[in-house]
Amino acid sequence: MHSFGYRANALLTFSLTVLALMCAMASITDNFNSPSPTATVQILNVNRFQKKASGDDEVAITLDISADLQSLFTWNTKQVFVFLAAEYRTPKNSVNQVSLWDAIVPTKEDAKFSIKTKNKYRFIDQGSNLRGRDFNLTLHWHVMPKTGKMSADKLVLPGFRLPESYRSRRPAKHPAKAIAT
Amino acid sequence: MMDWQGQKIAEQVMQIMLVVFAIGAFLTGYFMGSLQLMLFIYAGGVVLTTLITIPNWTIFNRHPLNWLEPSEAKKHPKPQVTGLISKKPQKK
Numbered sequence: 053m054h055s056f057g058y059r060a061n062a063l064l065t066f067s068l069t070v071l072a073l074m075c076a077m078a079s080i081t082d083n084f085n086s087p088s089p090t091a092t093v094q095i096l097n098v099n100r101f102q103k104k105a106s107g108d109d110e111v112a113i114t115l116d117i118s119a120d121l122q123s124l125f126t127w128n129t130k131q132v133f134v135f136l137a138a139e140y141r142t143p144k145n146s147v148n149q150v151s152l153w154d155a156i157v158p159t160k161e162d163a164k165f166s167i168k169t170k171n172k173y174r175f176i177d178q179g180s181n182l183r184g185r186d187f188n189l190t191l192h193w194h195v196m197p198k199t200g201k202m203s204a205d206k207l208v209l210p211g212f213r214l215p216e217s218y219r220s221r222r223p224a225k226h227p228a229k230a231i232a233t
Numbered sequence: 234m235m236d237w238q239g240q241k242i243a244e245q246v247m248q249i250m251l252v253v254f255a256i257g258a259f260l261t262g263y264f265m266g267s268l269q270l271m272l273f274i275y276a277g278g279v280v281l282t283t284l285i286t287i288p289n290w291t292i293f294n295r296h297p298l299n300w301l302e303p304s305e306a307k308k309h310p311k312p313q314v315t316g317l318i319s320k321k322p323q324k325k
Contacts, residue, residue: 056287056288056289059243059244059286060283063286063287066247066251067251067282070251070252070255071255074255074258074271074275077259078262078268081263127263127266127268128268198268
């Protein structure tokens with residue numbers, strides 16, 4: 053500690069050690085937050101439902117997604133990535149997971165939203181198994197903290213069902229509908 | 234320059250200030266809900282600590298060492314150690 057350089061070095065190393073501890077503690081405080089997000093998804097319309105030339109089923113739907121993810125946000129949350137996936141079983145695959153829509157929620161104010169949208173990513177089966185298929189719409193989210201470990205969780209909204217037959221661009225009335233919170 | 238006492242005080246002041254600012258910044262940030270605020274308060278604390286403890290302020294030099302006068306030193310010659318060299322193992 054006798055010279056300028058030694059003191060500057062001591063201060064730098066000590067202050068950065070303390071900063072690391074502060075960040076670790078900020079990360080620990082996230083454990084005290086017990087989030088209770090809610091979500092509701094309705095399928096407003098099946099716009100198109102057909103077998104592609106490749107033999108795989110494709111369905112295009114209009115969704116009404118309402119969610120309140122505000123409880124996921126703490127002082128240590130940078131952003132939340134959220135995506136909606138259709139999940140179902142087929143004889144070929146015991147787990148099918150098709151991402152239909154996603155979004156980045158940058159702030160707590162944006163975390164309570166209601167959006168009507170067509171599926172952002174194509175809903176295509178591996179095969180021709182979608183007619184009359186029961187499926188879940190699952191809202192997944194990944195919480196990205198400012199400091200610490202990323203975490204992920206999901207909310208399963210069960211009880212959706214695709215139409216029994218193919219249809220082209222004919223508008224229809226609520227072929228599949230369910231509400232879950 | 235800093236004397237021995239000054240170095241000790243400077244080191245202690247540095248550590249105490251940083252820890253106090255860290256605790257204050259953390260609590261303020263947590264209760265205000267802003268990690269950014271925590272970082273700014275702590276950064277301010279680091280700058281303040283730097284200004285206080287790094288330059289050679291005169292308050293850290295109030296306990297100068299009192300060296301003996303050369304004439305005094307001659308009256309009390311250093312005790313001469315005898316036989317030490319021969320006791321040392323011849324190892325380099």
